[in-house]
Amino acid sequence: MSDQPNAPAGPDLAGGIPLTSLADGAMLAGHVGDDAVLLARVGEEIFAVGATCTHYGGPLAEGIMDGAQVRCPWHHACFSLRTGDVVRTPALRPIPRWEVERRDDRIFVGKKIEPRDPELGGSPAPVAGRAKAPASVVIVGAGAAGSAAADTLRREGYTGPIILLDGDTDAPYDRPNLSKDYLAGNAPEEWIPLRSADAYREHGIELRRGPRATGIDVGAKRLTLSDGSSLSYDALLIATGATPARLPGPSGNVPRVHYLRTLADSRRIIAAASKAKTAVVIGASVIGLEVAASLRARGLEVHVVAPEQRPLERVLGPELGGFVRKVHEEHGVVFHLGRTAGTIDDRSVTLDDGTVLGAYLVVAGVGVRADLELATAAGVAEGRGVPVNECL
Ligand SMILES: Cc1cc2nc3c(=O)[nH]c(=O)nc-3n(C[C@H](O)[C@H](O)[C@H](O)COP(=O)(O)OP(=O)(O)OC[C@H]3O[C@@H](n4cnc5c(N)ncnc54)[C@H](O)[C@@H]3O)c2cc1C
Ligand code: FES
Structure with missing residues (x-):
């Protein structure tokens, strides 16, 4: 995980800002010394917390405030504005807090309060009064x-x-x-x-x-x-x-078809991509589309095959599905929608309409089943x- 902070921007919060510049429910990015600090207001309460997500450094000021919580815009980790604790992964470490003081209709950010147990996502709760705990x-x-x-x-x-x-x-x-x-x-x-x-x-x-x-x-x-x-x-x-769910029929067990769940799977796809010029991704789900985008970033020609008319249509509806398609096409992905993969052999994938797509690398992203x-x-x-x- 990255520890790189965002470059501090915005006003110097130690020097104070007018209370009127922070509306109820609003957030404001500023800094205290070299630290990027996020100021947030919930009614009469004002919170100052680290402005950088502890997952991959997402800018929390660009996220969403939900009551006394802030949600990172990148992968949606949530932090408590009151305690800095992680309330929703994928971040695991809490964000720091700062003391806040209101003087003469101005807000001043004071001393930094480091999280008490950063490796465990936040402050330990008091133990007293707990039900009998298991022995192990x-x-x-x-x-x-x-x-x-x-x-x-x-x-x-x-x-x-x-x-x-x-x-x-x-x-x-x-x-x-x-x-x-x-x-x-x-x-x-x-x-x-x-x-x-x-x-x-x-x-x-x-x-x-x-x-x-x-x-x-x-x-x-x-x-x-x-x-x-x-x-x-x-x-x-x-x-x-x-x-991962497997492709139906004999294609499901073709060794050349990759499924992505583990780090080892991802390493194998990277190794195969280094030898391939073209990839076929079966499935226009979130993972299929992410794989397509990542393989495009590696310079491969990428074809996405899926039975639906628009990617992610079932989840996002036709309008957003069309938008997602356009964005991927602008990045060079070629869609074969309304189609399924028929046979897969050593060098190609044949679609149900007879189209033959030559490809050394095939990745299937066709859903998951609970283990x-x-x-x-x-x-x-x-x-x-x-x-x-x-x-x-
Ligand atoms: C490529 C990819 C991208 C994703 N991107 C996102 C995203 O952007 N945003 C998002 O919210 N979600 C995303 N997800 C989904 C997210 O990863 C899962 O929701 C999350 O991993 C579920 O966590 P989990 O702990 O329930 O299960 P898992 O992460 O699947 O962990 C289960 C663990 O149990 C182990 N295990 C299983 N059976 C046994 C056994 N019998 N004995 C011992 N160990 C066992 C497995 O090895 C595994 O490590 C993505 C998933 C994948 C695969
Ligand atoms: S960078 Fe914030 S959740 Fe990933």
Whole structure:
């Protein structure tokens, strides 16, 4: 993740600004010394927080204010204006705060208040008065959900052992970037990990990568792992996320067709792109379109094949879908809409209307399915998901 601050702009907030220059519900970007500071007003309350998102440095002043929260314009992380804490990922670290004083209808920003526990997303909550805590917690899946759950347990004062288990040896990492800047070649791989095993260790969270959980003995509260070992728990959180849907029929298992979910998948696509001149992307979903844009950024000729008439039409409607198409076409993407991929061989993809697209690289982005293997073993899966209550 980037630590580069935005260059401070706007007024010197330590020198004060008129109260009238900050309307209720408005934000204003300024600075205190070298720090970019965001001033925000909610009724009579005025907050001063860091103006730079701790995810990839998004300018929070250009985001959306929602009550006493600010949402980053880039990937929609949310921060509390009151505490600076992360209230919604993908950012994991809180933003700093500053003291604010009102004097003679002017606002002055004073001393900086650093977050108390930046690695856990914000201030630990008081522990007193908690319900009886489990003796140990095992979290299966170190994706965004599992990682945030481990952080939250510690932040909320849980002191027992936490094991974060993931079958992916690279986990945990910033999955959304795999189809964006990383795939486009604009983000180095050092930006991709969310946090090191050492950083987890410092907070008493044991990160175990490699073995997958393959079964659960619910009565004995024990997981079996793919390396033959087992793991006992008092409380278990299944946060196994999703796996990419495969193309229907024989095309689904053609080794040359790439699916994108993991860092290893993204590395494989980058390696194949370095040898390819043309790519066919099957699916005009968000991920398909991001892959198309990233491969265009790498200089490949890119064809997108999808059955709908406009990209993202089902989600955004025809008007915005048409706009999205135009933007991608302006960047050189060629669409084959209302079409499906028929056969895929070593060098080409043949569409259902007989069009043959020559391509060494084929990427399918045709949706995801919840990974229910473990939830099914635990007897909590139903249909294509897991029933939850209003607390989850
Ligand atoms: C390329 C790409 C781009 C995306 N871009 C965006 C975006 O811009 N904005 C957005 O909001 N969302 C985006 N998403 C979706 C977002 O990544 C997911 O919503 C998010 O990852 C879900 O988090 P999760 O923790 O529930 O699951 P996951 O991130 O899928 O994590 C689940 C983890 O569980 C592990 N696991 C599964 N089964 C087992 C097992 N049996 N034993 C051990 N470990 C197991 C997996 O290895 C995995 O690491 C994107 C997804 C992809 C793939
Ligand atoms: S830069 Fe703010 S959420 Fe990514």
